[in-house]
Ligand code: CP
């Protein structure tokens with residue numbers, strides 16, 4: 515295993531920035547780095563891979579996993595991370611993206627950005643002169659999908675030939691990236707969503723091009739039960755992404771029939787065969803223990819699915835750290 519994936523000094527703004535081979539390579543590197551953390555011998559990865567590296571984390575939106583995964587990943591490999599929340603810096607208020615990027619590029623070795631506009635993360639990459647990684651924008655969430663693929667590979671021992679069904683808001687950042695990511699590694703993918711929340715033509719065409727290259731399918735279904743048939747991975751996300759809160763009521767109405775429950779898990783046909791896992795990028799509305807669900811109950815997934823033995827959501831959350839570490843060491847280490 516090596517961190518040499520042809521990515522030195524590259525940014526990761528969307529999964530399509532990576533070749534298909536680089537996606538496989540980053541997943542395998544993350545698995546090897548996880549082994550290193552667990553004390554397994556991985557001679558090629560010995561030493562502090564990020565020693566002396568300083569990383570800044572610019573977060574316009576809230577985060578539990580991405581922020582913590584980045585901080586721990588950098589510290590594990592001997593580097594330092596500085597968190598810059600939305601009220602901490604001048605970005606967008608008193609200073610342009612280009613000026614902020616040029617300043618940070620003189621001090622840091624890498625930038626992880628989470629926020630609204632894809633053009634902001636693109637501007638940081640264009641002007642900073644250092645690797646910039648997208649930690650979620652309105653359009654894409656590429657680092658999440660590497661963790662999802664790692665989790666699937668750990669569960670099934672392979673990626674090529676699996677079938678993923680994403681059920682829910684078929685045009686959000688996670689679904690967009692998952693659609694492209696699955697096609698890049700030869701996974702059949704079905705996006706099960708209401709017609710009104712279908713993916714954009716641009717995302718469909720990016721995924722279709724990769725799927726054709728890799729001999730897999732990438733399709734959209736508006737039938738949540740027929741659509742999931744044959745799936746090995748049942749995946750959902752929140753019905754209302756950060757920044758879209760005003761659409762909450764409308765989303766509840768559209769997405770209620772797309773709630774992931776045991777009947778849907780059974781409809782995959784893979785539940786009795788033990789060939790199914792459930793994934794969710796988290797946070798998840800699965801029980802009555804949040805402000806929102808105290809009143810409404812479970813939303814995108816029922817508690818019995820979320821807590822089932824075939825649910826791998828906490829492995830998936832942990833893998834955010836190993837995959838961010840892989841991205842950082844491959845691009846900056
Ligand atoms: N999955 C994910 O990105 O989680 P956070 O919003 O907690 O970072």
Ligand code: NVA
Nearest residue numbers: 686688755756795796
């Ligand atoms: N689609 C969700 C993902 C959260 C990790 C959002 O953007 O809020």
